[in-house]
Amino acid sequence: MIPIYRAPSPIQRDAPRRLALLGSTGSIGTQTLEIVKLFPERISVHALAAGSNWELLAEQALAFQPQVVCIAEEARYASLKDALATTSIRVVSGREGLCEIASAEEADVVVAAIVGAAGLRPTLAAVESGKMIALANKETLVVAGSLVERLAREYGSMLIPVDSEHSAIFQCLVGEDSDSVESVTLTASGGPFRQRSVETFDAITRAEALNHPNWSMGAKITIDSATMMNKGLEVIEARWLFGLTPEEINVIVHPQSIIHSFVTFSDGSAKAQLGVPDMKVPIQYALTFPDRWPAPHDRIDWNTLRSLNFEKPDFHRFPCLRLAFEALKQGGSAPAVLNAANEVAVALFLADQIGFTDIPRLIEEAMSSVPSSDGTDLDSLLAADESARQAVRTSVSELVT
Ligand code: NAD
Numbered sequence: 001m002i003p004i005y006r007a008p009s010p011i012q013r014d015a016p017r018r019l020a021l022l023g024s025t026g027s028i029g030t031q032t033l034e035i036v037k038l039f040p041e042r043i044s045v046h047a048l049a050a051g052s053n054w055e056l057l058a059e060q061a062l063a064f065q066p067q068v069v070c071i072a073e074e075a076r077y078a079s080l081k082d083a084l085a086t087t088s089i090r091v092v093s094g095r096e097g098l099c100e101i102a103s104a105e106e107a108d109v110v111v112a113a114i115v116g117a118a119g120l121r122p123t124l125a126a127v128e129s130g131k132m133i134a135l136a137n138k139e140t141l142v143v144a145g146s147l148v149e150r151l152a153r154e155y156g157s158m159l160i161p162v163d164s165e166h167s168a169i170f171q172c173l174v175g176e177d178s179d180s181v182e183s184v185t186l187t188a189s190g191g192p193f194r195q196r197s198v199e200t201f202d203a204i205t206r207a208e209a210l211n212h213p214n215w216s217m218g219a220k221i222t223i224d225s226a227t228m229m230n231k232g233l234e235v236i237e238a239r240w241l242f243g244l245t246p247e248e249i250n251v252i253v254h255p256q257s258i259i260h261s262f263v264t265f266s267d268g269s270a271k272a273q274l275g276v277p278d279m280k281v282p283i284q285y286a287l288t289f290p291d292r293w294p295a296p297h298d299r300i301d302w303n304t305l306r307s308l309n310f311e312k313p314d315f316h317r318f319p320c321l322r323l324a325f326e327a328l329k330q331g332g333s334a335p336a337v338l339n340a341a342n343e344v345a346v347a348l349f350l351a352d353q354i355g356f357t358d359i360p361r362l363i364e365e366a367m368s369s370v371p372s373s374d375g376t377d378l379d380s381l382l383a384a385d386e387s388a389r390q391a392v393r394t395s396v397s398e399l400v401t
């Protein structure tokens, strides 16, 4: 096992962290800013970036006074620029703006919290600048894990997981020899449809799928949690973050989301990380690693906690999880195809254009129709991504006409 991170030097540990926060208006982004508010002396914001929500981005800029902000959607540039006209904050836009922010010399830590493959290029820019990256944007590792791993080694970039399961594994690995890891087990809540009759899955509505039992998150990851594609993406994320083989990664359903994941070692011992479901804890750990800073996040109430349950994941109920394991085993561009097809299918489901069970069906179709390539260079991966998006759109338009 070869983890793609290294412990930062003591100099980095003591210095204040200056953040470049990509995806600042989202669920992870806004919670990251909550952490910044807790530690005004120790964390500052160099840059903020968002997709299209210029109003919230302007509000955040006024509150946190970064040097530069970026709005990815060019059409919102003028509104954002107007809103910040009386300040000295520089406003940039588009993909170039995102990459500029991700590689800014003034930033010590890049928080990668854009949703989807849209986060790939800015995250690569951060890797190529040798940054320490607090990584929430799991899709980057799903699409381009092998490329990111290679570049991270080449440029000395360190990736620290924000995803709660990977943060749990990362925390369990501190102080351990990587050779003594036998397997890792990602826990999954099972989402809102763990016990619903599979025969009624066709009738699942957008509102039902957006109603996650334990976590409040962005729309895309909430749907991914309902299909359990989220866990599938996390399996692939774990493969690259921790240098594991597919056989070394397990998934177990744990409805309470108290155990965030665990590691089994070669002597039979297992270490788990526990906490109430609150993303602020793993976000903070990614910013303070290898230290822990005192914070008022909720603690587990051991007096009222009655049971922790576990069950095997059901591949028949959740075909997306099976498809993700298949993509991981196929390797090459297959995970990029899986991810792109999923992104389009989820967007169509959120727009009420397809049903819940169409999501895995469309992904499986794309995986068999898009020729898989061994290429893991950026161009091959982007081509696979585009072909998969096109395959899903064509399939859906044929369905409608
Ligand atoms: P979200 O939808 O709430 O926020 C997404 C952010 O990305 C927003 O700031 C949005 O403006 C920005 N964005 C969207 N498209 C963009 C584009 N094309 N260019 C630039 N910016 C763009 O999503 P989220 O729930 O915060 O998730 C962010 C990432 O973190 C995802 O990869 C998700 O899987 C991961 N993650 C989220 C959670 C969670 O609790 N929300 C937990 C674990 C991992």
Ligand code: MG
Residues within 6 Å of the ligand: 163, 164, 165, 234
């Ligand atoms: Mg997770």
